[in-house]
Amino acid sequence: MVEIAILGFGTVGSGIAEVIDRNQDAIRRDFPVGIHVKYILDLRDFPDSPYADRVVHDIHVIINDPEVEVVCETMGGKKPAYEFSKMALEAGKSVCTSNKELVDALGGELAVIAKQHNCSYLFEASVGGGIPILRPLRTSFSQEFITDVIGILNGTTNYILTKMETEGLDFETALRQAQENGFAERNPEADIEGYDPCRKIAILASLVTGGNVKYQQVPCEGITKIDREDFAYAERLGRAVKLLGVCHHDQKTNKVYVRTAPYLVPKGHPLYSVSDVFNAILVRGNMVGDLMFYGSGAGKLPTASAVVSDVIECIQNRGRNIDIGLKNTDAILEDPSEVMNQFFVRVSRSEREKACRLFGDGILEVENDELPDEFAFVTPMISASAFESKVRELSTYEHSIRLL
Ligand code: HSE
Numbered sequence: 001m002v003e004i005a006i007l008g009f010g011t012v013g014s015g016i017a018e019v020i021d022r023n024q025d026a027i028r029r030d031f032p033v034g035i036h037v038k039y040i041l042d043l044r045d046f047p048d049s050p051y052a053d054r055v056v057h058d059i060h061v062i063i064n065d066p067e068v069e070v071v072c073e074t075m076g077g078k079k080p081a082y083e084f085s086k087m088a089l090e091a092g093k094s095v096c097t098s099n100k101e102l103v104d105a106l107g108g109e110l111a112v113i114a115k116q117h118n119c120s121y122l123f124e125a126s127v128g129g130g131i132p133i134l135r136p137l138r139t140s141f142s143q144e145f146i147t148d149v150i151g152i153l154n155g156t157t158n159y160i161l162t163k164m165e166t167e168g169l170d171f172e173t174a175l176r177q178a179q180e181n182g183f184a185e186r187n188p189e190a191d192i193e194g195y196d197p198c199r200k201i202a203i204l205a206s207l208v209t210g211g212n213v214k215y216q217q218v219p220c221e222g223i224t225k226i227d228r229e230d231f232a233y234a235e236r237l238g239r240a241v242k243l244l245g246v247c248h249h250d251q252k253t254n255k256v257y258v259r260t261a262p263y264l265v266p267k268g269h270p271l272y273s274v275s276d277v278f279n280a281i282l283v284r285g286n287m288v289g290d291l292m293f294y295g296s297g298a299g300k301l302p303t304a305s306a307v308v309s310d311v312i313e314c315i316q317n318r319g320r321n322i323d324i325g326l327k328n329t330d331a332i333l334e335d336p337s338e339v340m341n342q343f344f345v346r347v348s349r350s351e352r353e354k355a356c357r358l359f360g361d362g363i364l365e366v367e368n369d370e371l372p373d374e375f376a377f378v379t380p381m382i383s384a385s386a387f388e389s390k391v392r393e394l395s396t397y398e399h400s401i402r403l404l
Contacts, residue, residue: 001036002315005062007084008075009042009055012098012125015304016072017051023308031312038068041084059084063091069318070311073097082106089113089121096310098125098303104199108212108328120322122310127200128153128279130302131295132309137207137283138325144285146208149247150404153197155277155298156184157223157243160192162275165231165240171224183277183298194222194243198260201245204281205258207324208249211331213258219336221261225399233344233366233376234401239264240272241401250334251286257334263404264344271404337385342403346376348396358390378403 006013017037020027028034039062040046040055049055059080062068071088073095075081081102085095089110097103102110103123114121124134128151137146152158156178163174175192178184190196195215202215223243234241242265248257265272270292274280279297284290296302313322344366347355352375356363362380379387391397 001034002069003036003038003065003067004070004072004311005039005041005068006037006072006074007041007059007081008073009040009044009046009051010074010076011300012303012307013040013042013072013074015300016074016307019301019304019308027308027312031315035308035311035315038065059087063087063093068093070094070096070314072307072311073099073102074307075099076101078102078105082110085110085121086113089117089119092117092119094119094122094314096122096124096307096314098123098307100126100196100199100203104202104215107203108206108326111324111326112328115321115323118319118321120314120317120324122314122322122324123203124310125303125306127203128281128293128295129155129297129299130305131279131281131293131297132306133204133281133293134207134324135309135313136293137204141283141285141288144287145249145251146283146285147249147251148284149201149204149208149245149281150271151197151201151204151245151281152242152271152274152279153200153245153281153297154191154243155279155296156188156191157194157197158275158279159183159277161223161226161241161243164226164228166275168228170228171226192222192224194220194260197243197245201247201258201260204245205247205256206326206331208247209254209256209331210325210327211329212327213256213331213333217333218258218260223262226262226401229346229368229371230401232368232370233346234264236366236368237264237344237378238267239403240267242271242274244271244404248334253332255332255334257336257339259336261402263402265404269404337388338383340381340383341387342381343379343387343391343400344376344403345379345391345397345400346374347394349373349375351375351394351396355394358393
């Protein structure tokens with residue numbers, strides 16, 4: 001048996017133990033030796049758990065045990081997860097994690113430490129939960145230049161938007177339902193303000209470019225301004241409102257453009273019909289074209305399954321580093337204010353003429369008989385900075401949505 005340890009016995013940590021126990025036969029099919037959880041590190045004790053005898057409170061017990069080959073870090077946050085991951089890697093133990101906050105902040109550094117110690121730092125579960133996306137990016141796209149990654153990367157907000165669209169709920173009611181169903185956290189800020197998907201697109205952009213993209217560098221907008229009327233307009237435009245993480249890597253300039261924001265996705269686009277808590281990630285290679293990865297982006301067992309897939313890969317590559325293409329250098333970022341888009345805007349009908357004057361001939365009015373006092377329109381292609389300076393002249397402007 002290969003011995004592993006789990007750091008943090010919360011939802012994902014306990015899920016890892018469950019996946020290993022319930023699927024030991026499946027694991028042995030490809031990996032006959034099998035996997036055994038030797039230690040669980042947590043501040044708490046779990047006297048009623050079948051794993052009670054494996055709980056330890058001192059990280060050194062794990063670090064100093066040569067039998068432990070892989071450490072699963074599911075503590076979340078940076079402290080003490082960073083320190084413990086570093087200790088494990090320096091002891092030659094591979095680390096597999098679902099901790100996107102740590103991967104985003106210090107993943108490049110930990111990947112370098114792993115390389116120096118002939119072990120691996122893998123984080124499949126940090127993006128898209130159970131969806132295999134990071135491994136395909138590094139194994140199936142080696143012959144490709146990836147130009148775009150566009151993802152629905154947050155299950156909570158996708159659930160809220162789906163409820164608003166299909167049941168006509170307002171934002172607060174849909175959020176409350178998401179919380180009652182256990183999808184949204186009690187403090188849902190990271191989901192609804194877009195910070196969670198922003199971290200995930202930053203990780204994807206880092207892997208695609210090979211340079212660090214920090215989530216603080218990524219313009220981030222959540223879904224709190226989206227209202228029921230936006231969905232009526234979206235329907236008229238033949239589109240759906242989706243919170244997307246967008247990454248475009250320019251092959252000529254090598255610059256990368258990254259953003260998290262609500263977008264109007266057209267019918268027929270593969271992301272249009274991704275609803276409820278599901279996630280999907282569309283990857284565009286310059287030779288292969290579009291591929292889409294779809295599945296459960298969150299949840300105990302899907303996320304734990306992704307961590308265990310990393311554990312198996314680490315063991316199969318025992319004694320050597322799996323190069324994940326994450327370097328400790330910075331990516332070259334495109335100036336997001338110069339990137340062109342069409343924007344959907346709603347203002348008071350009294351500002352119709354001014355809006356037409358500001359945005360010119362290419363403006364497209366979107367009718368809605370139920371809101372006769374509004375003037376809703378789609379702008380021509382325009383840079384974000386030019387759009388902002390024009391739209392600020394409209395005193396009744398509140399928010400806009402980009403068109404994909
Ligand atoms: N809160 C996240 C979501 C799951 O709703 O997708 C963890 O990344």
